Amino acid sequence: xxxxxxxxxxxxxxxxxxxxxxxxxxxxxxxxxxxxxxxxxxxxxxxxxxxxxxxxxxxxxxxxxxxxxxxxxxxxxxxxxxxxxxxxxxxxxxxxxxxxxxxxxxxxxxxxxxxxxxxxxxxxxxxxxxxxxxxxxxxxxxxxxxxxxxxxxxxxxxxxxxxxxxxxxxxxxxxxxxxxxxxxxxxxxxxxxxxxxxxxxxxxxxxxxxxxxxxxxxxxxxxxxxxxxxxxxxxxxxxxxxxxxxxxxxxxxxxxxxxxxxxxxxxxxxxxxxxxxxxxxxxxxxxxxxxxxxxxxxxxxxxxxxxxxxxxxxxxxxxxxxxxxxxxxxxxxxxxxxxxxxxxxxxxxxxxxxxxxxxxxxxxxxxxxxxxxxxxxxxxxxxxxxxxxxxxxxxxxxxxxxxxxxxxxxxxxxxxxxxxxxxxxxxx
Ligand code: ATP
Ligand code: MG
Numbered sequence: 001x002x003x004x005x006x007x008x009x010x011x012x013x014x015x016x017x018x019x020x021x022x023x024x025x026x027x028x029x030x031x032x033x034x035x036x037x038x039x040x041x042x043x044x045x046x047x048x049x050x051x052x053x054x055x056x057x058x059x060x061x062x063x064x065x066x067x068x069x070x071x072x073x074x075x076x077x078x079x080x081x082x083x084x085x086x087x088x089x090x091x092x093x094x095x096x097x098x099x100x101x102x103x104x105x106x107x108x109x110x111x112x113x114x115x116x117x118x119x120x121x122x123x124x125x126x127x128x129x130x131x132x133x134x135x136x137x138x139x140x141x142x143x144x145x146x147x148x149x150x151x152x153x154x155x156x157x158x159x160x161x162x163x164x165x166x167x168x169x170x171x172x173x174x175x176x177x178x179x180x181x182x183x184x185x186x187x188x189x190x191x192x193x194x195x196x197x198x199x200x201x202x203x204x205x206x207x208x209x210x211x212x213x214x215x216x217x218x219x220x221x222x223x224x225x226x227x228x229x230x231x232x233x234x235x236x237x238x239x240x241x242x243x244x245x246x247x248x249x250x251x252x253x254x255x256x257x258x259x260x261x262x263x264x265x266x267x268x269x270x271x272x273x274x275x276x277x278x279x280x281x282x283x284x285x286x287x288x289x290x291x292x293x294x295x296x297x298x299x300x301x302x303x304x305x306x307x308x309x310x311x312x313x314x315x316x317x318x319x320x321x322x323x324x325x326x327x328x329x330x331x332x333x334x335x336x337x338x339x340x341x342x343x344x345x346x347x348x349x350x351x352x353x354x355x356x357x358x359x360x361x362x363x364x365x366x367x368x369x370x371x372x373x374x375x376x377x378x379x380x381x382x383x384x385x386x387x388x389x390x391x392x393x394x395x396x397x398x399x400x401x402x403x404x405x406x407x408x409x410x411x412x413x414x415x416x417x418x419x420x421x422x423x424x425x426x427x428x
Contacts, residue, residue: 009114009122016326020312023325024154025107028127028306031150035142037103037129042086044109048076054085054294056261058201065112079111083128084262084287084303085294091132092296101133107308119278119310129284130303132291137235140266140286140302141242147270147282147304148248154311155320160270160281162248165256166236167264168228170289176227177203183221190217207255210277224254232265239266262287266302274317275310282306330423332375332401334362336387341365344386347396347412354416357423359384376401382422384415398422 006012013021048068055061067079080086083106091097091104107127114120129146131139144162151157167173181203188196192211199206207218228236243250250268258267267285275281284304291299315321333348335341348359360378362371375383385397385407396415399407410418 007122009116011121011123017312019325019328020315020321021308023321024308024311024315025127027153028107028150031146031153032105032129035103035146037105040087040090040104040106041108042080042083042090042106044080044111045077046080046086046089048078050085050089050294051078051081054088054260054262054290055082056202059260060205061112061260063201065114067111067113081112082110082260083108083126083305084130084260084290087128087130087303088291088294088296088301092291092294097132097291097296097299099133101131103129103131105129117278119275119307119313121309125308126305127308128303128305130301132299132301134302135288135300137239137242137266140235140239141246143284143302143304144243144250144268145246145248147306148246151270154315156272156311156314156318159274159314159318160272162250163253163256163269163271164240164243164250165253165267166225166228166232167257167267167285168224168232169264172227172229172232173204173264176222176224179222179227180204180206184217187217190214202261204257207257218255235265258283258285262290262293264288268304272310272314275313278310280307281310281314327379328358329360329378329380330357331359331382331384331419332362332378332380333359333384334371334375334386336368336385340386340388340391343391344384347386347415348384351416351419355420355423357419382419 048066051066052062057063061081066081069077071077087104087106091102096102105128108125109123110126111123113122116122129143131143148157148162151160168176181199184191184195184199184203184206188199190213191199191206192209192214195206195209195211195214206214207224209215240250240252256267256269263285265286265288268283269280270282271279272281273279282304284302286300286302288298288300291297291301333344335344345361348361351357352359360380362374372383381400381402383399383401385399390396390409393409395409395411397407398410398415398418
C-alpha cells in the first residue's frame with residue numbers, strides 16, 4: 001500500500017529543528033514580557049464569516065487562500081488564515097476591550113492555500129501582537145521599537161529594514177482609490193494580469209505589484225500622500241519623530257499597502273533581502289475600524305505579525321543560531337553490567353536534581369564501544385562511566401568528550417560539585 005504522506009505545504013518540524021524554534025520563541029517571549037504584553041491562546045478554527053467580515057471579501061486570503069469546510073452540523077468553518085480577527089473576537093466575547101487597554105500576543109499555526117515555496121507554506125506559524133484602546137502614535141512607536149529590540153536580541157538587526165507608511169483614513173483612501181482607478185483604467189493594457197484583476201477588486205494592492213511595467217506606470221499615478229488628512233499626517237509625523245528619538249531607522253514607502261482591508265493610518269513591514277521574494281518577516285499596522293466592523297464599539301487598535309518560518313530561515317541563512325542552542329544534552333551516562341546500571345540509574349536522577357544539568361542515560365546495554373559511539377552522537381560534553389571497578393571503589397569515571405582533557409575518577413559524593421564546576425560558564 002502506498003504510504004500516507006504529509007499534506008503539501010504543511011511541514012513536520014523535526015527534533016533537530018525544534019531547538020531553533022524554541023530559541024526564537026523564547027527570545028520573543030522574553031522581549032514581549034519586558035514590555036508587559038500578555039499571551040492569549042485562541043482556537044485555530046472559527047466561523048467562516050469572522051474572516052470574511054474582517055479581512056475583506058475581495059482580498060487574496062478570502063478569495064482563494066482559506067481552508068473552509070462544513071462541519072457535521074452544516075456550519076461553515078475555516079482554519080484561521082491569520083490571528084487578528086480571532087483575537088478581536090476573543091477579546092470582544094470576554095469583555096476585554098470596552099473601556100480597557102490591552103497589550104496581547106499569541107503564537108501558533110495559520111493556514112493559507114498558497115503555492116508552497118521557500119518561505120511560503122500552507123501551514124505556517126505566526127507570532128502576533130495586538131493592542132487595543134490606544135489611539136496615539138506612541139503605541140505604534142512602542143510596537144516598532146519592540147520589534148527592533150527583538151532583531152537585536154536575535155542578531156538580525158543588520159539584515160532587516162523597516163518600511164513605513166500611512167494609509168490615512170477610510171474616506172481619503174476611497175478618494176484616492178477612485179482617482180487611482182481612473183488613471184490606471186486608462187492604461188489597462190500596460191498592467192500585469194494580477195493588477196488588471198485587482199483594478200476592479202482591490203486596486204490599492206496594485207501599488208504593491210512587483211511588475212516593473214506596472215511600477216513604471218505608477219510613477220505618474222496620483223500619489224497617496226497627497227490625499228492624507230491632517231490628523232493622519234500629524235499621527236504619522238509624531239510616529240516618525242518617536243522612532244528618530246529611539247534611533248530606529250526607517251524608509252517611508254508610499255507604496256506600502258497591506259493586503260487586508262482593515263488597516264488605516266500606520267502600516268509597516270520589516271523586510272530582508274536574504275530570502276528572495278518572501279522577504280517580509282514582520283508586518284502590521286493600525287486597524288481602528290475593525291472592532292466596530294465586527295460588532296463592537298469603536299476601538300483604536302494596532303498590531304503586527306511575524307512569520308516564524310521566515311525568521312528561522314533568516315537565522316539559519318546568516319548563521320545566527322548559537323551552537324549551544326542545538327546541543328540538547330550535557331552529559332551522557334553509561335554503565336557496564338547490570339549491577340552498575342542499577343546504581344547509575346539512581347545516581348543520574350540525583351545528579352539531575354542537584355546540578356540541573358541535562359543528563360541522558362544510555363539504555364539498552366551493548367558494548368563499551370557502541371555506547372561510546374552513542375555518547376559522541378548525543379552531543380554531550382562529558383560521558384559518565386560506571387563499571388564493576390568503579391562500583392567497588394565508590395567512584396565514577398568522568399570522560400570529557402569534546403576537550404582534550406584526561407578522564408578522571410571522581411568519588412560519588414563529589415560528583416555533583418565536580419560536574420557543576422565543569423559546566424559553570426555555560427550556566428551563566
Ligand atoms: P506576503 O505578501 O508574503 O504574502 P502577507 O501580506 O500575506 O505576506 P501577512 O498576512 O501580513 O502576510 O502575515 C504576516 C507575516 O506572516 C508575513 O509577513 C510573513 O512573514 C508571514 N506569512 C504570511 N503568509 C505566509 C505563508 N504562506 N508562509 C509563511 N509565512 C507567511
Ligand atoms: Mg500573502
